[in-house]
Amino acid sequence: MKKKQLVVVGSGPAGLSAAVQAAEYGVEVMLLDEHSRPGGQLFKQIHKFFGSHSHYAGMRGPDIGRLLLERAQSRGVCISLETTVWGIFQDRVLGLVSGDRTDRIQADKIILATGATENALRFPGWTLPGVMGAGAVQTMVNLHRVLPGKRFLMVGSGNVGLIVSYHLLQAGGHVVKLVEALPRISGWGVHASKLARCGVPIEVSKTVKRVCGRDRVEYAELVSVDAEWNEIPGTKERIEVDVVCVAVGLNPLSELAWIAGCGHKYIPELGGWVPRHDESLQTLVPGIYVAGDVTGIDEASTAMEEGRIAGISAAETLGCISGGAADAVRDKAYTQLAEFHQSPWGIRLEAAQRKLRAGEQDGA
Amino acid sequence: MGKPNHLKKDMRIKNHPILGKAPDGVWVEIEVDGESIPALEGEPIAAALTAAGIRILRITKKYAEPRGVTCAIGRCTDCIMEVDGRPNVRTCVTAVKAGMIIRTLKE
Numbered sequence: 001m002k003k004k005q006l007v008v009v010g011s012g013p014a015g016l017s018a019a020v021q022a023a024e025y026g027v028e029v030m031l032l033d034e035h036s037r038p039g040g041q042l043f044k045q046i047h048k049f050f051g052s053h054s055h056y057a058g059m060r061g062p063d064i065g066r067l068l069l070e071r072a073q074s075r076g077v078c079i080s081l082e083t084t085v086w087g088i089f090q091d092r093v094l095g096l097v098s099g100d101r102t103d104r105i106q107a108d109k110i111i112l113a114t115g116a117t118e119n120a121l122r123f124p125g126w127t128l129p130g131v132m133g134a135g136a137v138q139t140m141v142n143l144h145r146v147l148p149g150k151r152f153l154m155v156g157s158g159n160v161g162l163i164v165s166y167h168l169l170q171a172g173g174h175v176v177k178l179v180e181a182l183p184r185i186s187g188w189g190v191h192a193s194k195l196a197r198c199g200v201p202i203e204v205s206k207t208v209k210r211v212c213g214r215d216r217v218e219y220a221e222l223v224s225v226d227a228e229w230n231e232i233p234g235t236k237e238r239i240e241v242d243v244v245c246v247a248v249g250l251n252p253l254s255e256l257a258w259i260a261g262c263g264h265k266y267i268p269e270l271g272g273w274v275p276r277h278d279e280s281l282q283t284l285v286p287g288i289y290v291a292g293d294v295t296g297i298d299e300a301s302t303a304m305e306e307g308r309i310a311g312i313s314a315a316e317t318l319g320c321i322s323g324g325a326a327d328a329v330r331d332k333a334y335t336q337l338a339e340f341h342q343s344p345w346g347i348r349l350e351a352a353q354r355k356l357r358a359g360e361q362d363g364a
Numbered sequence: 365m366g367k368p369n370h371l372k373k374d375m376r377i378k379n380h381p382i383l384g385k386a387p388d389g390v391w392v393e394i395e396v397d398g399e400s401i402p403a404l405e406g407e408p409i410a411a412a413l414t415a416a417g418i419r420i421l422r423i424t425k426k427y428a429e430p431r432g433v434t435c436a437i438g439r440c441t442d443c444i445m446e447v448d449g450r451p452n453v454r455t456c457v458t459a460v461k462a463g464m465i466i467r468t469l470k471e
Contacts (some may be wrong), residue, residue: 035438127442128430129419130419135437136433136436137436140433140436144411171380215420
């Protein structure tokens with residue numbers, strides 16, 4: 001059986017960053033991804049990133065992706081694409097499938113950077129062709145350069161809903177309306193105001209009642225809701241659209257952590273079930289680390305910071321770097337994370353992550 | 365003779381303010397339920413179908429309901445089709461090759 005010092009599962013922002021960080025200290029890294037292109041969701045995030053300049057601020061997702069890939073290649077990271085990890089067994093043996101071939105690899109350390117999947121919203125008509133995840137629409141438009149329709153309804157005013165709406169406008173789509181069931185916009189004001197300046201109506205306390213069409217989306221029925229989420233009579237409104245984009249959050253993709261026997265906790269602020277882990281991002285299974293959205297739904301910027309933490313922690317336990325030097329890298333990354341988490345939503349998320357990590361540190 | 369209706373609806377983004385002009389690719393033909401459509405080699409099959417205006421990728425077995433692209437990253441399996449005789453292929457993560465024969469799964 002093949003042996004590797006470190007196997008990273010998932011080549012999105014967290015996985016790439018973890019691989020680069022560990023390889024920088026001489027760790028032999030294998031980076032696996034089931035897709036045919038590396039980068040996860042980074043290459044479709046074509047807007048400029050926020051944060052400090054040492055952490056890619058002002059750069060767009062594809063540029064950051066290319067930079068991280070260059071760094072990974074120059075540090076000798078072995079990237080294996082179209083390779084699905086289907087299981088993790090005792091002693092950190094990974095089961096792989098690639099095309100019609102299967103393989104096994106034994107890893108000293110594993111970092112799971114498997115990301116997240118979009119939440120669905122159930123209303124009559126939710127399965128009609130044309131009802132899509134907002135992230136799916138973003139993939140089609142920014143990666144494959146195909147518009148999946150002409151007239152779009154966006155459901156949800158978090159950052160994903162706001163940003164994807166803007167990306168649709170840039171690609172020549174018509175965003176007819178953005179609706180939000182909450183009585184307020186939940187994403188950042190800077191994204192919302194940009195959209196409003198472009199003339200997209202953003203309507204709060206409003207949601208989808210049903211979506212109709214013979215064999216594809218033809219129109220959506222919207223209604224206003226009160227503080228208890230009840231429909232307000234007489235508010236029904238019909239809008240002609242051919243795509244309904246659902247942007248109502250994501251949940252962590254932690255199947256591999258479950259299979260590996262990592263314990264989980266259900267933490268609503270983090271998007272659902274997350275693998276329990278400590279401040280070095282190690283799970284309850286020694287040698288298995290987590291980074292990125294699998295530790296709680298956040299952003300690409302924070303996923304890269306977590307990748308650094310997991311990468312340096314794996315390098316430390318492999319004996320490739322001293323504890324003091326590893327602490328310095330972790331401290332810097334945690335400082336960056338705190339800076340990113342200054343919105344009301346970020347503060348709640350960070351508090352939940354800190355509580356989880358500190359608890360595991362004390363062996364709770 | 366006019367083109368089939370769906371060939372008139374090219375949904376491709378040729379110019380983009382951030383991404384620039386669409387990169388050159390190799391155009392090939394693929395066959396979908398007996399009809400030929402243009403596609404770019406290497407793009408996901410589902411992207412080629414979307415560009416050609418095809419929205420229904422599958423009909424469910426039990427209730428015969430239509431399904432289309434939902435997640436576009438290989439998670440949900442709503443876009444599965446028969447590709448070169450192989451059933452249940454996720455078309456959103458399977459790359460186009462020249463001459464592929466694709467069929468809508470109905471049962």
